Amino acid sequence: MRTDVIRPLNDRTGPFATVVMDATHDTATATEQYRLRWRDLRERLADAGADDATLAVLDDAVTGADAPDGTAGRILVADAGRVLLDRHTEVPPERGTASWGAVPDLLPLLTAAGDDVPTVVVAVDRTGGRVRAVDGTVEAVGSDVPGPVHKAGTAGPGEGSADARVEETLKRNARAVAERVDELVRAGNAGLLVVAGDGPGRARLRDELAPASAEIMAEVENTGGTLPEQIDDTVRAAADDVREQRRITAVTSYATASGRSDGLAVSGVAGIAAAARAHAVETLLVDPSAVPGTELVLGADPTAVAATAADLLDDPVASAPAADALIRAVAAADGVVVLARQDDDVRLEDGIGAVLRFPVGPQS
Template identity: 75%
Template sequence: MGMRTDWIRHLNDDDGPFATVVLDATHDTADATERYRLRWRDLRERLADDGADERTLSVLDDAVVDAPAPSGTAGRVLVAAPDGVLLDRHTEVPPERGTATWGPVPELLPVLAAVGEQVPTVVVAIDNTGGEIRAVDGTVETVGSDSSGPVHKANTAGPGEGGADARVEETWKRNAQAVAERVDKLVRGGNADLLVVAGDAPARARLRDELASASAEIMAEIENTGGTVPEQVDDTVRAAADEVRERRRSAAVAGYATASGRDGGLAVTGLGDVVAAARAHAVETLVIDPSSVPGTELLVGADPTAVAQKPDELLDDGPTTSAPAVGVLVRAVAGADAGIVLAAPGDDVTLVDGLGAVLRFPIGPAA
């Protein structure tokens, strides 16, 4: 289905106008705070030149100054209107260049590109005594440490050592079972899409054997000595999450390519057909090639899904405004609970006007 849009849908509840800001929030040098504020000042001037009112600019000033500084490289995405900040997120990767736009609808394409798909993740550092687990919400807990049994094997073999070693392995197994039981619960409860496990190979194997299939299927392993706290493997966690995102993105693009190659009218491309599908609430997944989208504007009514190229395509006679096409379309399909996928260079897909859509039902002549 592509990237979920529930996290931007609430933007449709505000009448705007909107300031949309994407900026580098990196904080890894002594003068990082001053550089951050200088970057914001440049973007603020751009918004003011485009007509942003002082009330919205003041709201953004407060947000930029008051936010706690991130650690290391980061980006920040803000959408604000005169009544306040509507969206405020830090991102792991800073943008190549900051952007700031002011208009009747939010400029959501750079927001989608910066924030990316969320990958709810559970992280486990496993060893013979148990594991340290970080849940999707970031809370960390320690599980296992079965104190009733030995966890270390004898260094030298001797009479009866075989039985002692068996007891040690049984303790390891019980600890792995305890960790697996808690991990399975956290994966289910957090709707996790990724389980990252750090530790030595035997400990990871024991855990994998005890996990429910739903957890084992989303497991990514890190070769590491046991006992590593989850925070120390975050770079690998990010890399694993990126792989999940790319698999999803590729699958969504491939789904569009497959649908567009079949009869039945469940895929369209080109600005006109995509607009008609969005207006009919028929879009299941909007496909956008950011490098080739049209710079034209669309009409939009009070209902964010009331979008059109010409006035006579809108059914109601209410007030309309015009705004850049992609921002209008993103807002429209989010309002109808559709997904969005961004095409990348190298994708084997043809998009007229840089736009395509997989449909829930056929519209127009194909129907």
């Protein structure tokens, strides 16, 4: 997944409180349950050493926010000054977590947050379509030139030319929608375009789209001009497919690199720490179920991580769990983090592996 969400956290020195909690609000007692869950997590933070200022910041954030509608999770990261990250997720965590440490607890954070898939949604019909941008804005789009959109029911004198005018109108409307969709895909850096409508309507739009938009298009069969807001379950499923394909691609890339002798794949805490210090990690694979509980020493720079203080150029300033330290270091150098699974056909020493931008160490 992209690490944009955690990169700004590197601008703060900590310590940090990280909270991942169930924020579901779908029953009459949901508000009280939510407060009870927060009270339990707050006690865990206090027991772990969180200071009163940080706890007060989180109190305000948790109790002051509007409740989501339905099932949801919530992720918060805070220090003594302010809340640094506050996001709701569509799926609540299996269990709430609360931690206090020199770096945010990034592994459960990334597990809960998932990978963002900016999505443009289109519902096409014969007059054009309704388009929902990445930011959620919905607009009706069609050609400025009016024309007939329905063919004659029976053939007769001159009906052929009339039908040709209808086809031209439909094509013109599809072209107008495609032009707007292409703009929104580029502007929102979309990774997915979901198109609903009947088969001919989708085909007309597909033919008019720029290749970059057509390549990320997923189609939904619908003949009633369904509004974008009414197919959110389908959109979520399509986004999940994109996330899984990204994950599989990253795992396959690591497996391929591991089979070569050019040093562009490395596994294990020590080797990846060395690569992170060199800003060489392009993609970090982490299996949450297999990462050891060992800690790494940290320098002042987020990429300064090592198994021992002797490996750092400067004096260490803190220590942190290996997974969190390495994720933070990779994010600081614009790397990508991918969550691996036990059934992936790759070998990950210490539950982590990395594809490198360039070799590091003896192989280089």
